[in-house]
Amino acid sequence: MRARRVVFKDPATQKELAFITNEPTLAPEQIAALYKKRWQIELLFKRIKQRYPLRYFLGDNVNAIQIQVWSMLICDLLVQIVLSQVNKAGKRKWSYANLAAMVKHHLMTYINLMAFLFDPEKALLNYKPPEPTAATLF
Missing domain, CATH: 1.10.8 (Helicase, Ruva Protein; domain 3)
Incomplete structure (x- = not known):
């Protein structure tokens, strides 16, 4: 599988963020935006699992x-x-x-x-x- 390493510098915090992706055509800004949205989904799942444990x-x-x-x-x-x-x-x-x-x-x-x-x-x-x-x- 081919992978691509994308480096994005956040203009607000001046941090460099590196992402591994298999998407060859998107710009680094778009990849960073996708990962940011994905992280928000992960935080939602974490919050749901902590606050509403569906044991049964x-x-x-x-x-x-x-x-x-x-x-x-x-x-x-x-x-x-x-x-x-x-x-x-x-x-x-x-x-x-x-x-x-x-x-x-x-x-x-x-x-x-x-x-x-x-x-x-x-x-x-x-x-x-x-x-x-x-x-x-x-």
């Missing part, structure tokens, strides 16, 4: 496994979005584990999650449970 699946067919994996990816994306918004705008910095635990804890409550994450003490002091309503059958 709830079903044994392909559809059940796909549903569980897609649910985990959606959950990770939503928690990442909330984490970035809260840490960007709030005075309190949340770790991923603490934020995920708070979201899990308040998933079925009527508290405003974003207000709680910005200022938990104030949100809990201002919390008023909803009035119970009588259920009607018809």
Whole structure:
């Protein structure tokens, strides 16, 4: 198999990066960009394996496994979005584990999650449970 060594100098850090590739036609900048995207995918897989260990699946067919994996990816994306918004705008910095635990804890409550994450003490002091309503059958 023929291989090519590509050296790319990062303009931001002035580091020289060397890559081995079997792609003979792409420019070194394109090879470096591909490796950067690949590294982001590797970091995603690492994060998923650490935060959502799928030790067993709830079903044994392909559809059940796909549903569980897609649910985990959606959950990770939503928690990442909330984490970035809260840490960007709030005075309190949340770790991923603490934020995920708070979201899990308040998933079925009527508290405003974003207000709680910005200022938990104030949100809990201002919390008023909803009035119970009588259920009607018809």
